Amino acid sequence: MLSVVVPIYNEEENISAFHTAIRSVMESMEEHWEVIYVNDGSRDKSLSLLVEIQQRDPRVSVVEFSRNFGHQAALTAGLQIAKGDAIMLMDGDFQDPPEVLPRMVKAWQDGAKVVIAERSSRADTGLRGKLFPLFYKVMGLISDFPIPLNAGIFGLLDRQAADAIINLSEGNRYLPGLRAWVGFPTAIVYYERAGRAAGEAKQTLPKLFKYAMDAIFSFSYKPLRLGMVLGGIVLAFTLFLSLVNLGNTMFHLKYFGIIPGAGHIGTLLAILFLGSVQLICTGLLGEYIGRIYDEVRRRPLYLVHKLHQSEAEGVLVYKTEKVLAAVQDSAA
Numbered sequence: 001m002l003s004v005v006v007p008i009y010n011e012e013e014n015i016s017a018f019h020t021a022i023r024s025v026m027e028s029m030e031e032h033w034e035v036i037y038v039n040d041g042s043r044d045k046s047l048s049l050l051v052e053i054q055q056r057d058p059r060v061s062v063v064e065f066s067r068n069f070g071h072q073a074a075l076t077a078g079l080q081i082a083k084g085d086a087i088m089l090m091d092g093d094f095q096d097p098p099e100v101l102p103r104m105v106k107a108w109q110d111g112a113k114v115v116i117a118e119r120s121s122r123a124d125t126g127l128r129g130k131l132f133p134l135f136y137k138v139m140g141l142i143s144d145f146p147i148p149l150n151a152g153i154f155g156l157l158d159r160q161a162a163d164a165i166i167n168l169s170e171g172n173r174y175l176p177g178l179r180a181w182v183g184f185p186t187a188i189v190y191y192e193r194a195g196r197a198a199g200e201a202k203q204t205l206p207k208l209f210k211y212a213m214d215a216i217f218s219f220s221y222k223p224l225r226l227g228m229v230l231g232g233i234v235l236a237f238t239l240f241l242s243l244v245n246l247g248n249t250m251f252h253l254k255y256f257g258i259i260p261g262a263g264h265i266g267t268l269l270a271i272l273f274l275g276s277v278q279l280i281c282t283g284l285l286g287e288y289i290g291r292i293y294d295e296v297r298r299r300p301l302y303l304v305h306k307l308h309q310s311e312a313e314g315v316l317v318y319k320t321e322k323v324l325a326a327v328q329d330s331a332a
């Protein structure tokens with residue numbers, strides 16, 4: 001069986017066309033299939049449209065979150081609920097074209113455990129079009145192991161890889177990174193990334209910024225080292241100036257413009273410079289500490305209000321006895 005997981009946040013303009021497209025693509029393949037829509041606290045008609053689709057088609061499940069928990073939480077919920085032997089993750093705005101799914105399934109049948117859909121082009125324009133490549137460049141420089149660039153969440157996970165990702169306990173989830181981290185034989189399919197079919201981008205820039213920070217801080221220690229490097233540079237510079245100053249004072253010289261006994265401006269600049277270096281480093285530390293705090297609190301990634309499924313309905317709270325049990329297992 002194949003599962004398709006689609007996070008939905010205020011996509012009322014896209015849902016009907018999207019489901020029609022998905023259905024015809026899935027029906028063109030021979031396997032059984034299911035689609036899981038995760039309604040991430042939409043405030044428009046998305047939920048009622050989805051439930052309507054679900055009532056007509058038993059292959060559709062709708063997970064209804066209690067509020068908006070974000071793209072990555074929605075994908076994680078879908079992964080945890082999906083029953084398929086292979087699970088495909090994709091956005092519900094047609095930016096991830098449904099026609100690519102059969103190619104991913106083919107790659108999976110040929111033996112890949114992870115299939116990554118990599119963009120050969122990107123339709124984003126303006127500030128987003130500039131920021132995405134910048135982010136991928138920084139990420140490429142900084143991450144402690146290679147994460148495929150130009151790939152988002154669009155892709156396929158074999159059951160084995162999906163279970164591995166589900167069992168990773170971290171709450172700050174950057175799925176493209178986690179997917180690279182678990183490894184397994186990986187295939188890449190290329191596709192042209194389209195523009196969004198209708199509506200505004202739901203991942204607003206602040207959300208994308210948070211996502212980028214999660215990506216950087218959960219996959220690299222390098223920012224922490226930056227503090228040491230900056231400290232080292234400032235220390236070397238300070239030692240140099242002290243020596244010059246000592247020499248100037250002893251021999252009544254004026255090398256490097258340092259006049260003995262003068263320099264309010266110099267003092268002020270030094271204080272400001274060091275102050276800002278220290279604030280930057282404290283901020284970097286804070287990013288890690290905040291994430292540690294998130295992890296120790298172990299709040300659920302999301303809460304489910306209702307699971308609309310052909311056989312089950314009720315109030316369910318996920319997260320994951322399974323995850324906790326796995327963590328205890330590995331600790332034991």
Ligand code: UDP
Pocket residue numbers: 006007008009010011040068069070071074090091092093095196200201202203204
């Ligand atoms: N989405 C979500 N929760 C959010 C924001 C977005 O479930 O808080 C969904 C959205 O409905 C879409 C997908 O995630 O199906 C990707 O969102 P978007 O197209 O805005 O992101 P982008 O293409 O800019 O990365």
Ligand code: MG
Pocket residue numbers: 091093095196201
């Ligand atoms: Mg989009």
